[in-house]
Amino acid sequence: MEKRVVFKNRVLPYILVAPQIVVTVLFFIWPASQALVQSFLQEDAFGTASAFVWFDNFADLFAGAEYLDSFRVTLTFSSAVAGAALSVALLLAVMADRALRSATVYKTLIIWPYAVAPVVAGVLWFFLFNPTVGMLAFFMKKAGLDWNHTLNGTQAMTLVIIAAAWREISYNFLFFLAGLQAIPHSFIEAAAIDGAGPWRRFWTIVFPLLSPTMFFLIVVNIVYAFFDTFGVIHAITRGGPNYATNILVYKVFNDGFINLDLGGSAAQSVMLMIVVITLTVVQFRFIERKVHY
Amino acid sequence: MMVEHRPVLTFVTHATLILGALVLAFPIYVTFVASTHTLEVVTKSFPLLPGSHLVENYLRALTVGPRDVGATVGTMMLNSLIMALGITFGKISISLLAAFAIVYFRFRLRIVFFWMIFITLMLPVEVRILPTYKVAADLKLLNSYPGLIFPLIASATATFLFRQFFMTVPDELCEAHRIDGGGPMRFFFDILLPMSRTSIAALFVILFIYGWNQYLWPLLITSDQQYYTLLIGIKRMLDVGEGQAEWQIIMASTILAMLPPVLVVIFMQKQFVRGMTETEK
Incomplete structure:
Protein backbone atom coordinates (compact mmCIF):
# COMPACT_ATOMS: atom_id res chain seq x y z
CA MET A 1 0.00 0.00 0.00
CA GLU A 2 1.56 3.27 -1.12
CA LYS A 3 0.45 6.87 -1.28
CA ARG A 4 -0.07 8.16 -4.80
CA VAL A 5 0.60 11.75 -3.85
CA VAL A 6 3.80 12.49 -2.00
CA PHE A 7 5.94 15.50 -1.21
CA LYS A 8 9.29 15.95 -2.86
CA ASN A 9 12.12 16.86 -0.57
CA ARG A 10 15.56 15.30 -0.21
CA VAL A 11 16.43 16.33 3.34
CA LEU A 12 13.17 16.83 5.22
CA PRO A 13 12.15 13.15 5.57
CA TYR A 14 15.48 12.34 7.19
CA ILE A 15 15.04 15.17 9.68
CA LEU A 16 11.52 13.92 10.47
CA VAL A 17 12.50 10.31 11.18
CA ALA A 18 15.74 11.31 12.93
CA PRO A 19 14.40 11.47 16.53
CA GLN A 20 12.74 8.07 16.26
CA ILE A 21 15.76 6.49 14.59
CA VAL A 22 18.26 7.98 17.05
CA VAL A 23 16.29 6.64 20.04
CA THR A 24 15.79 3.27 18.34
CA VAL A 25 19.47 2.85 17.55
CA LEU A 26 20.74 4.11 20.92
CA PHE A 27 18.37 2.24 23.18
CA PHE A 28 17.25 -0.77 21.15
CA ILE A 29 19.46 -1.86 18.32
CA TRP A 30 22.82 -1.03 19.92
CA PRO A 31 21.98 -2.68 23.31
CA ALA A 32 20.46 -5.70 21.60
CA SER A 33 23.58 -6.16 19.47
CA GLN A 34 25.74 -5.66 22.57
CA ALA A 35 23.81 -8.44 24.29
CA LEU A 36 24.46 -10.62 21.28
CA VAL A 37 28.21 -9.86 21.34
CA GLN A 38 28.45 -10.21 25.13
CA SER A 39 26.78 -13.58 25.00
CA PHE A 40 29.83 -14.94 23.14
CA LEU A 41 32.37 -13.40 25.53
CA GLN A 42 33.55 -14.32 28.96
CA GLU A 43 35.13 -11.78 31.32
CA ASP A 44 37.76 -12.61 33.89
CA ALA A 45 37.05 -12.12 37.59
CA PHE A 46 38.22 -8.49 37.56
CA GLY A 47 36.31 -7.48 34.47
CA THR A 48 39.51 -6.31 32.78
CA ALA A 49 39.83 -8.77 29.93
CA SER A 50 37.32 -10.74 27.94
CA ALA A 51 37.76 -13.69 25.67
CA PHE A 52 35.66 -15.02 22.83
CA VAL A 53 34.21 -18.30 24.00
CA TRP A 54 31.81 -19.28 21.21
CA PHE A 55 28.69 -20.88 22.68
CA ASP A 56 30.17 -21.57 26.12
CA ASN A 57 27.79 -19.19 27.87
CA PHE A 58 24.81 -20.91 26.29
CA ALA A 59 26.26 -24.33 27.02
CA ASP A 60 26.72 -23.27 30.65
CA LEU A 61 23.11 -22.15 30.82
CA PHE A 62 21.75 -25.46 29.63
CA ALA A 63 24.26 -27.56 31.52
CA GLY A 64 23.12 -26.30 34.92
CA ALA A 65 19.78 -27.29 36.41
CA GLU A 66 19.08 -23.70 37.45
CA TYR A 67 18.28 -22.31 34.01
CA LEU A 68 16.16 -25.27 32.98
CA ASP A 69 14.33 -24.96 36.28
CA SER A 70 13.68 -21.31 35.59
CA PHE A 71 12.33 -22.25 32.16
CA ARG A 72 10.04 -24.83 33.71
CA VAL A 73 8.86 -22.33 36.35
CA THR A 74 8.17 -19.75 33.62
CA LEU A 75 6.15 -22.23 31.58
CA THR A 76 4.04 -23.26 34.58
CA PHE A 77 3.56 -19.64 35.58
CA SER A 78 2.64 -18.33 32.14
CA SER A 79 0.26 -21.15 31.24
CA ALA A 80 -1.50 -20.84 34.60
CA VAL A 81 -1.76 -17.04 34.29
CA ALA A 82 -3.06 -17.29 30.73
CA GLY A 83 -5.46 -20.13 31.61
CA ALA A 84 -6.89 -18.40 34.67
CA ALA A 85 -7.14 -14.94 33.14
CA LEU A 86 -8.71 -16.25 29.92
CA SER A 87 -11.32 -18.52 31.49
CA VAL A 88 -12.51 -16.00 34.10
CA ALA A 89 -12.58 -13.24 31.50
CA LEU A 90 -14.51 -15.39 29.02
CA LEU A 91 -17.11 -16.29 31.65
CA LEU A 92 -17.57 -12.64 32.63
CA ALA A 93 -17.68 -11.49 29.00
CA VAL A 94 -20.35 -14.06 28.06
CA MET A 95 -22.39 -12.93 31.03
CA ALA A 96 -21.91 -9.24 30.27
CA ASP A 97 -22.93 -9.90 26.67
CA ARG A 98 -26.17 -11.44 27.98
CA ALA A 99 -26.77 -8.54 30.34
CA LEU A 100 -27.69 -6.29 27.40
CA ARG A 101 -28.31 -2.75 28.58
CA SER A 102 -26.37 -3.11 31.80
CA ALA A 103 -23.34 -4.41 29.85
CA THR A 104 -21.69 -0.97 29.82
CA VAL A 105 -22.03 -0.61 33.58
CA TYR A 106 -20.43 -4.00 34.16
CA LYS A 107 -17.77 -3.14 31.63
CA THR A 108 -16.71 -0.12 33.67
CA LEU A 109 -16.68 -2.24 36.84
CA ILE A 110 -14.50 -4.90 35.27
CA ILE A 111 -11.94 -3.14 33.07
CA TRP A 112 -10.29 -0.79 35.54
CA PRO A 113 -7.83 -3.24 37.21
CA TYR A 114 -5.93 -3.14 33.92
CA ALA A 115 -4.76 0.36 34.89
CA VAL A 116 -3.05 -0.99 38.02
CA ALA A 117 0.70 -1.57 37.56
CA PRO A 118 1.94 -5.18 37.92
CA VAL A 119 4.12 -4.21 40.88
CA VAL A 120 1.14 -2.56 42.61
CA ALA A 121 -0.97 -5.66 41.92
CA GLY A 122 1.85 -7.55 43.60
CA VAL A 123 1.75 -5.28 46.66
CA LEU A 124 -2.06 -5.60 46.97
CA TRP A 125 -2.06 -9.39 46.98
CA PHE A 126 1.11 -9.57 49.04
CA PHE A 127 -0.70 -7.57 51.73
CA LEU A 128 -3.80 -9.82 51.67
CA PHE A 129 -1.76 -13.02 51.89
CA PHE A 138 -5.25 -15.17 58.83
CA PHE A 139 -8.60 -16.66 57.81
CA MET A 140 -6.92 -19.56 56.07
CA LYS A 141 -4.97 -20.34 59.19
CA LYS A 142 -8.22 -20.30 61.13
CA ALA A 143 -9.69 -22.71 58.59
CA GLY A 144 -6.74 -25.01 59.15
CA LEU A 145 -4.65 -24.17 56.09
CA ASP A 146 -1.22 -23.02 57.14
CA TRP A 147 -0.42 -20.28 54.65
CA ASN A 148 3.11 -19.01 54.37
CA HIS A 149 4.21 -18.23 50.83
CA THR A 150 7.65 -17.15 52.05
CA LEU A 151 8.39 -20.78 52.91
CA ASN A 152 6.10 -22.83 50.71
CA GLY A 153 7.00 -22.80 47.00
CA THR A 154 3.60 -23.99 45.76
CA GLN A 155 1.81 -21.31 47.75
CA ALA A 156 4.26 -18.68 46.46
CA MET A 157 3.56 -19.76 42.88
CA THR A 158 -0.20 -19.70 43.49
CA LEU A 159 0.02 -16.18 44.86
CA VAL A 160 2.05 -14.72 41.98
CA ILE A 161 -0.31 -16.40 39.51
CA ILE A 162 -3.35 -14.80 41.19
CA ALA A 163 -1.70 -11.38 41.32
CA ALA A 164 -0.57 -11.54 37.68
CA ALA A 165 -3.86 -12.95 36.36
CA TRP A 166 -5.99 -10.46 38.31
CA ILE A 183 -21.19 -12.14 16.30
CA PRO A 184 -24.29 -11.68 14.10
CA HIS A 185 -27.50 -11.97 16.09
CA SER A 186 -29.14 -14.06 13.37
CA PHE A 187 -26.75 -17.00 13.93
CA ILE A 188 -27.82 -17.31 17.54
CA GLU A 189 -31.50 -16.86 16.74
CA ALA A 190 -31.40 -19.51 14.03
CA ALA A 191 -29.88 -21.99 16.45
CA ALA A 192 -32.42 -21.09 19.12
CA ILE A 193 -35.28 -21.69 16.70
CA ASP A 194 -33.76 -25.10 15.93
CA GLY A 195 -34.05 -25.83 19.63
CA ALA A 196 -30.46 -25.41 20.79
CA GLY A 197 -30.19 -24.21 24.40
CA PRO A 198 -27.76 -21.56 25.62
CA TRP A 199 -25.06 -24.11 26.58
CA ARG A 200 -25.16 -25.88 23.23
CA ARG A 201 -25.30 -22.58 21.32
CA PHE A 202 -22.22 -21.37 23.11
CA TRP A 203 -20.07 -24.39 22.29
CA THR A 204 -21.25 -24.95 18.71
CA ILE A 205 -21.59 -21.39 17.48
CA VAL A 206 -20.22 -18.72 19.76
CA PHE A 207 -17.00 -20.40 20.84
CA PRO A 208 -15.80 -21.34 17.32
CA LEU A 209 -16.56 -17.81 16.10
CA LEU A 210 -14.56 -16.47 19.01
CA SER A 211 -11.51 -18.59 18.28
CA PRO A 212 -9.50 -15.90 16.45
CA THR A 213 -9.91 -13.63 19.49
CA MET A 214 -9.02 -16.54 21.73
CA PHE A 215 -5.88 -17.33 19.79
CA PHE A 216 -4.78 -13.72 19.73
CA LEU A 217 -5.34 -13.41 23.48
CA ILE A 218 -3.43 -16.61 24.25
CA VAL A 219 -0.34 -15.16 22.57
CA VAL A 220 -0.77 -11.76 24.23
CA ASN A 221 -1.27 -13.38 27.65
CA ILE A 222 1.83 -15.53 27.30
CA VAL A 223 3.89 -12.51 26.26
CA TYR A 224 2.48 -10.64 29.26
CA ALA A 225 3.28 -13.47 31.70
CA PHE A 226 6.78 -13.87 30.27
CA PHE A 227 7.85 -10.24 30.16
CA ASP A 228 5.55 -7.86 32.01
CA THR A 229 5.31 -9.64 35.33
CA PHE A 230 8.72 -8.68 36.68
CA GLY A 231 7.05 -6.27 39.14
CA VAL A 232 4.72 -8.96 40.50
CA ILE A 233 7.62 -11.29 41.25
CA HIS A 234 9.85 -8.55 42.60
CA ALA A 235 7.16 -7.31 45.00
CA ILE A 236 5.92 -10.67 46.28
CA THR A 237 8.61 -13.36 46.20
CA ARG A 238 11.88 -12.11 44.66
CA GLY A 239 12.03 -15.42 42.84
CA GLY A 240 11.85 -17.48 46.03
CA PRO A 241 11.39 -19.44 48.12
CA ASN A 242 14.22 -21.61 46.87
CA TYR A 243 13.79 -20.40 43.24
CA ALA A 244 10.17 -21.63 43.13
CA THR A 245 9.05 -18.45 41.33
CA ASN A 246 12.33 -17.55 39.61
CA ILE A 247 10.89 -16.75 36.18
CA LEU A 248 13.25 -15.98 33.28
CA VAL A 249 12.83 -12.20 33.36
CA TYR A 250 13.52 -12.14 37.06
CA LYS A 251 16.53 -14.39 36.66
CA VAL A 252 18.10 -12.24 33.92
CA PHE A 253 17.74 -9.20 36.19
CA ASN A 254 19.13 -11.05 39.19
CA ASP A 255 22.11 -12.57 37.38
CA GLY A 256 22.99 -9.33 35.62
CA PHE A 257 22.46 -6.75 38.36
CA ILE A 258 22.82 -8.62 41.61
CA ASN A 259 25.30 -11.35 40.69
CA LEU A 260 27.03 -9.34 37.93
CA ASP A 261 27.44 -12.30 35.60
CA VAL A 270 19.53 -13.53 23.72
CA MET A 271 17.36 -16.52 24.66
CA LEU A 272 14.58 -14.15 25.69
CA MET A 273 14.87 -12.24 22.42
CA ILE A 274 14.44 -15.51 20.55
CA VAL A 275 11.28 -16.20 22.58
CA VAL A 276 9.83 -12.72 21.91
CA ILE A 277 10.63 -12.85 18.22
CA THR A 278 9.09 -16.32 17.88
CA LEU A 279 5.93 -15.22 19.66
CA THR A 280 5.67 -12.06 17.56
CA VAL A 281 6.08 -14.02 14.35
CA VAL A 282 3.48 -16.57 15.46
CA GLN A 283 1.11 -13.73 16.27
CA PHE A 284 1.54 -12.06 12.90
CA ARG A 285 1.36 -15.27 10.91
CA PHE A 286 -1.67 -16.86 12.42
CA ILE A 287 -3.76 -13.88 13.20
CA GLU A 288 -3.27 -12.28 9.82
CA ARG A 289 -2.86 -8.85 11.31
CA LYS A 290 -0.09 -8.42 8.82
CA VAL A 291 1.84 -5.19 8.57
CA HIS A 292 1.81 -3.58 5.14
CA TYR A 293 4.07 -0.87 3.94
CA MET B 1 -27.24 -10.95 23.53
CA MET B 2 -30.33 -12.78 24.67
CA VAL B 3 -32.74 -14.64 22.45
CA GLU B 4 -35.20 -16.12 24.87
CA HIS B 5 -36.58 -15.25 28.25
CA ARG B 6 -35.03 -17.37 30.99
CA PRO B 7 -35.40 -15.75 34.41
CA VAL B 8 -33.06 -18.21 36.14
CA LEU B 9 -30.31 -17.62 33.63
CA THR B 10 -30.77 -13.86 33.89
CA PHE B 11 -30.38 -14.12 37.63
CA VAL B 12 -27.23 -16.22 37.26
CA THR B 13 -25.88 -13.68 34.75
CA HIS B 14 -26.19 -10.73 37.06
CA ALA B 15 -25.06 -12.69 40.12
CA THR B 16 -21.88 -13.83 38.33
CA LEU B 17 -21.10 -10.34 37.11
CA ILE B 18 -21.66 -8.71 40.48
CA LEU B 19 -19.59 -11.38 42.19
CA GLY B 20 -16.85 -10.96 39.57
CA ALA B 21 -16.78 -7.19 39.99
CA LEU B 22 -16.64 -7.56 43.79
CA VAL B 23 -13.81 -10.09 43.73
CA LEU B 24 -11.84 -7.86 41.34
CA ALA B 25 -12.34 -4.86 43.60
CA PHE B 26 -11.74 -6.69 46.87
CA PRO B 27 -7.94 -6.19 47.14
CA ILE B 28 -8.32 -2.48 46.44
CA TYR B 29 -11.06 -2.15 49.04
CA VAL B 30 -8.96 -3.86 51.71
CA THR B 31 -6.03 -1.63 50.79
CA PHE B 32 -8.16 1.48 51.08
CA VAL B 33 -9.53 0.38 54.45
CA ALA B 34 -6.00 -0.31 55.70
CA SER B 35 -4.94 3.18 54.64
CA THR B 36 -7.48 4.74 57.04
CA HIS B 37 -6.39 3.02 60.28
CA THR B 38 -3.41 3.18 62.61
CA LEU B 39 -0.62 0.64 62.19
CA GLU B 40 -1.75 -1.05 65.40
CA VAL B 41 -5.25 -1.69 64.05
CA VAL B 42 -4.06 -2.68 60.56
CA THR B 43 -1.69 -5.36 61.78
CA LYS B 44 -3.74 -6.74 64.68
CA SER B 45 -7.43 -6.75 63.88
CA PHE B 46 -7.92 -6.98 60.07
CA PRO B 47 -10.48 -4.16 59.78
CA LEU B 48 -13.21 -4.45 57.14
CA LEU B 49 -14.61 -0.94 57.51
CA PRO B 50 -12.81 2.39 57.01
CA GLY B 51 -11.34 4.06 60.09
CA SER B 52 -10.80 7.65 61.13
CA HIS B 53 -7.13 8.15 60.28
CA LEU B 54 -7.52 8.79 56.57
CA VAL B 55 -6.42 12.43 56.55
CA GLU B 56 -3.57 11.79 58.98
CA ASN B 57 -2.10 8.88 56.98
CA TYR B 58 -2.37 10.51 53.58
CA LEU B 59 -0.97 13.81 54.82
CA ARG B 60 1.94 12.06 56.44
CA ALA B 61 2.67 10.05 53.26
CA LEU B 62 2.42 13.11 51.01
CA THR B 63 4.36 15.62 53.07
CA VAL B 64 6.64 13.82 55.51
CA GLY B 65 7.16 10.62 53.61
CA PRO B 66 7.42 7.05 54.81
CA ARG B 67 10.26 5.94 57.03
CA ASP B 68 13.49 4.71 55.36
CA VAL B 69 12.72 6.03 51.88
CA GLY B 70 14.03 9.56 52.07
CA ALA B 71 11.52 11.14 49.73
CA THR B 72 7.91 12.19 50.27
CA VAL B 73 5.11 10.56 48.30
CA GLY B 74 4.42 14.06 46.96
CA THR B 75 7.88 14.22 45.36
CA MET B 76 7.62 10.67 44.05
CA MET B 77 4.20 11.33 42.52
CA LEU B 78 5.64 14.35 40.78
CA ASN B 79 8.48 12.19 39.42
CA SER B 80 6.00 9.57 38.22
CA LEU B 81 3.95 12.28 36.56
CA ILE B 82 6.99 13.81 34.82
CA MET B 83 8.04 10.36 33.59
CA ALA B 84 4.53 9.41 32.44
CA LEU B 85 3.91 12.68 30.61
CA GLY B 86 7.42 12.73 29.17
CA ILE B 87 6.99 9.24 27.75
CA THR B 88 3.49 10.04 26.47
CA PHE B 89 4.34 13.28 24.70
CA GLY B 90 7.72 11.97 23.55
CA LYS B 91 6.28 8.83 21.97
CA ILE B 92 3.41 10.67 20.33
CA SER B 93 5.60 13.41 18.83
CA ILE B 94 8.42 11.28 17.47
CA SER B 95 5.93 8.72 16.14
CA LEU B 96 3.83 11.33 14.36
CA LEU B 97 6.89 12.78 12.65
CA ALA B 98 8.31 9.39 11.69
CA ALA B 99 4.97 8.14 10.36
CA PHE B 100 4.54 11.37 8.36
CA ALA B 101 7.97 10.88 6.76
CA ILE B 102 7.36 7.22 5.95
CA VAL B 103 3.93 7.79 4.41
CA TYR B 104 4.33 11.13 2.66
CA PHE B 105 7.86 10.96 1.27
CA ARG B 106 9.85 8.63 -0.94
CA PHE B 107 13.44 8.41 0.21
CA ARG B 108 16.19 5.89 -0.13
CA LEU B 109 16.35 4.50 3.41
CA ARG B 110 12.58 4.43 3.89
CA ILE B 111 12.21 0.65 3.98
CA VAL B 112 15.34 0.26 6.14
CA PHE B 113 13.97 2.72 8.68
CA PHE B 114 10.58 1.05 8.62
CA TRP B 115 12.13 -2.27 9.58
CA MET B 116 14.36 -0.70 12.21
CA ILE B 117 11.26 0.68 13.89
CA PHE B 118 9.41 -2.61 13.43
CA ILE B 119 12.18 -4.48 15.25
CA THR B 120 11.68 -2.37 18.38
CA LEU B 121 8.21 -3.88 18.61
CA MET B 122 9.85 -7.18 19.38
CA LEU B 123 12.41 -6.17 21.98
CA PRO B 124 10.92 -5.00 25.29
CA VAL B 125 13.33 -3.46 27.79
CA GLU B 126 13.10 -6.64 29.87
CA VAL B 127 15.14 -8.65 27.38
CA ARG B 128 18.05 -6.27 27.02
CA ILE B 129 18.32 -4.65 30.42
CA LEU B 130 22.04 -4.82 31.09
CA PRO B 131 23.32 -3.35 27.80
CA THR B 132 20.59 -0.67 27.82
CA TYR B 133 21.64 0.24 31.35
CA LYS B 134 25.22 0.56 30.13
CA VAL B 135 24.22 2.94 27.32
CA ALA B 136 22.28 5.07 29.83
CA ALA B 137 25.30 5.10 32.18
CA ASP B 138 27.68 6.08 29.37
CA LEU B 139 25.37 8.91 28.36
CA LYS B 140 25.24 10.12 32.01
CA LEU B 141 21.50 9.50 32.15
CA LEU B 142 21.40 7.70 35.52
CA ASN B 143 19.36 9.57 38.12
CA SER B 144 17.88 12.08 35.69
CA TYR B 145 14.52 12.76 34.08
CA PRO B 146 15.84 12.29 30.54
CA GLY B 147 17.16 8.90 31.70
CA LEU B 148 13.71 7.93 32.94
CA ILE B 149 12.06 9.07 29.72
CA PHE B 150 14.22 8.69 26.58
CA PRO B 151 14.98 4.96 26.63
CA LEU B 152 11.23 4.28 26.78
CA ILE B 153 9.96 6.60 24.06
CA ALA B 154 10.85 4.60 20.98
CA SER B 155 7.65 2.83 20.08
CA ALA B 156 6.78 0.92 17.00
CA THR B 157 3.14 0.69 18.10
CA ALA B 158 2.43 4.42 17.95
CA THR B 159 4.32 4.83 14.67
CA PHE B 160 2.30 2.02 13.06
CA LEU B 161 -0.97 3.39 14.35
CA PHE B 162 -0.32 6.83 12.84
CA ARG B 163 1.00 5.29 9.64
CA GLN B 164 -2.16 3.21 9.35
CA PHE B 165 -4.26 6.31 9.92
CA PHE B 166 -2.34 8.49 7.46
CA MET B 167 -2.85 5.85 4.77
CA THR B 168 -6.60 6.38 5.06
CA VAL B 169 -6.39 10.15 4.60
CA PRO B 170 -7.68 10.91 1.07
CA ASP B 171 -4.97 11.84 -1.42
CA GLU B 172 -7.14 14.73 -2.65
CA LEU B 173 -6.43 16.67 0.54
CA CYS B 174 -2.72 16.53 -0.06
CA GLU B 175 -3.15 17.28 -3.74
CA ALA B 176 -5.31 20.34 -3.10
CA HIS B 177 -2.82 21.53 -0.53
CA ARG B 178 0.01 21.26 -3.01
CA ILE B 179 -1.91 23.02 -5.76
CA ASP B 180 -2.43 25.88 -3.30
CA GLY B 181 1.34 25.98 -3.00
CA GLY B 182 1.53 24.68 0.57
CA GLY B 183 4.63 22.94 1.88
CA PRO B 184 4.79 19.60 3.71
CA MET B 185 5.06 21.01 7.23
CA ARG B 186 2.04 23.26 6.72
CA PHE B 187 0.14 20.19 5.54
CA PHE B 188 1.27 18.29 8.63
CA PHE B 189 0.28 20.96 11.13
CA ASP B 190 -2.83 22.38 9.46
CA ILE B 191 -4.45 19.24 8.06
CA LEU B 192 -2.92 15.98 9.29
CA LEU B 193 -2.56 16.85 12.96
CA PRO B 194 -6.14 18.10 13.47
CA MET B 195 -7.44 15.03 11.63
CA SER B 196 -5.45 12.72 13.95
CA ARG B 197 -7.09 14.12 17.10
CA THR B 198 -9.02 10.97 18.05
CA SER B 199 -6.07 8.66 17.46
CA ILE B 200 -3.86 10.95 19.53
CA ALA B 201 -6.39 11.01 22.38
CA ALA B 202 -6.67 7.21 22.38
CA LEU B 203 -2.90 6.82 22.38
CA PHE B 204 -2.54 9.43 25.09
CA VAL B 205 -4.63 7.34 27.50
CA ILE B 206 -2.80 4.08 26.73
CA LEU B 207 0.65 5.65 26.88
CA PHE B 208 -0.03 7.57 30.06
CA ILE B 209 -0.95 4.33 31.82
CA TYR B 210 2.08 2.61 30.28
CA GLY B 211 4.38 5.42 31.41
CA TRP B 212 2.98 5.76 34.91
CA ASN B 213 3.26 2.01 35.46
CA GLN B 214 6.90 1.61 34.38
CA TYR B 215 8.83 -0.24 37.03
CA LEU B 216 11.90 -2.19 35.93
CA TRP B 217 13.63 0.66 34.11
CA PRO B 218 13.27 3.28 36.90
CA LEU B 219 14.36 0.59 39.36
CA LEU B 220 17.61 0.16 37.45
CA ILE B 221 18.57 3.76 36.88
CA THR B 222 17.45 5.58 40.03
CA SER B 223 19.60 5.26 43.13
CA ASP B 224 19.10 8.87 44.27
CA GLN B 225 15.83 9.16 46.24
CA GLN B 226 15.02 12.50 44.64
CA TYR B 227 14.39 10.64 41.36
CA TYR B 228 12.38 7.73 42.75
CA THR B 229 9.04 7.24 41.10
CA LEU B 230 6.16 6.32 43.37
CA LEU B 231 6.20 2.64 42.38
CA ILE B 232 9.88 2.38 43.29
CA GLY B 233 9.16 4.16 46.56
CA ILE B 234 6.41 1.71 47.52
CA LYS B 235 8.69 -1.24 46.91
CA ARG B 236 11.40 0.42 49.04
CA MET B 237 8.89 0.90 51.87
CA LEU B 238 8.27 -2.84 51.89
CA ASP B 239 11.96 -3.66 52.17
CA VAL B 240 12.39 -3.01 55.87
CA GLY B 241 14.22 -6.22 56.69
CA GLU B 242 13.54 -7.25 60.26
CA GLY B 243 11.65 -4.07 61.11
CA GLN B 244 7.90 -3.57 61.01
CA ALA B 245 6.67 -2.20 57.67
CA GLU B 246 4.45 0.87 58.05
CA TRP B 247 1.47 -0.75 56.40
CA GLN B 248 -0.95 2.15 56.84
CA ILE B 249 1.44 4.49 54.99
CA ILE B 250 2.31 1.88 52.36
CA MET B 251 -1.39 1.31 51.70
CA ALA B 252 -2.08 5.06 51.44
CA SER B 253 0.81 5.36 48.96
CA THR B 254 -0.51 2.38 47.01
CA ILE B 255 -3.93 4.01 46.69
CA LEU B 256 -2.25 7.22 45.51
CA ALA B 257 -0.20 5.22 42.98
CA MET B 258 -3.34 3.65 41.51
CA LEU B 259 -5.44 6.76 41.44
CA PRO B 260 -4.15 8.59 38.33
CA PRO B 261 -4.23 5.64 35.88
CA VAL B 262 -7.53 4.25 37.24
CA LEU B 263 -9.21 7.67 37.02
CA VAL B 264 -7.93 8.03 33.47
CA VAL B 265 -9.47 4.65 32.54
CA ILE B 266 -12.80 5.42 34.18
CA PHE B 267 -13.23 8.96 32.89
CA MET B 268 -11.72 8.46 29.46
CA GLN B 269 -13.16 4.99 28.93
CA LYS B 270 -14.05 5.58 25.30
CA GLN B 271 -10.51 6.64 24.40
CA PHE B 272 -9.09 3.84 26.53
CA VAL B 273 -11.08 1.11 24.78
CA ARG B 274 -10.29 2.61 21.40
CA GLY B 275 -6.60 2.80 22.25
CA MET B 276 -6.50 -0.77 23.51
CA THR B 277 -8.12 -2.25 20.43
CA GLU B 278 -6.27 -0.04 17.95
CA THR B 279 -2.80 -0.56 19.30
CA GLU B 280 -3.26 -4.31 19.05
CA LYS B 281 -3.94 -4.27 15.34
Missing part, protein backbone atom coordinates in the same frame (compact mmCIF):
# COMPACT_ATOMS: atom_id res chain seq x y z
CA ASN A 130 1.00 -11.72 54.15
CA PRO A 131 1.61 -14.46 56.77
CA THR A 132 1.76 -11.97 59.66
CA VAL A 133 -0.58 -9.10 58.75
CA GLY A 134 -2.64 -10.48 55.85
CA MET A 135 -6.38 -10.90 56.26
CA LEU A 136 -6.74 -13.87 53.92
CA ALA A 137 -3.71 -15.63 55.39
CA ARG A 167 -5.15 -7.45 36.16
CA GLU A 168 -5.04 -9.44 32.91
CA ILE A 169 -8.69 -10.50 33.35
CA SER A 170 -9.74 -6.95 32.50
CA TYR A 171 -7.75 -6.92 29.30
CA ASN A 172 -9.12 -10.25 28.12
CA PHE A 173 -12.65 -9.29 29.10
CA LEU A 174 -12.54 -6.23 26.87
CA PHE A 175 -11.47 -8.23 23.82
CA PHE A 176 -13.86 -11.12 24.46
CA LEU A 177 -16.79 -8.75 24.88
CA ALA A 178 -15.92 -6.97 21.63
CA GLY A 179 -15.63 -10.36 19.92
CA LEU A 180 -19.01 -11.53 21.28
CA GLN A 181 -20.77 -8.35 20.29
CA ALA A 182 -19.47 -8.75 16.75
CA LEU A 262 27.67 -10.39 32.31
CA GLY A 263 28.16 -13.24 29.86
CA GLY A 264 25.49 -15.41 31.45
CA SER A 265 23.02 -12.55 31.65
CA ALA A 266 23.68 -11.64 28.00
CA ALA A 267 23.13 -15.24 26.91
CA GLN A 268 19.83 -15.21 28.79
CA SER A 269 18.88 -11.94 27.10
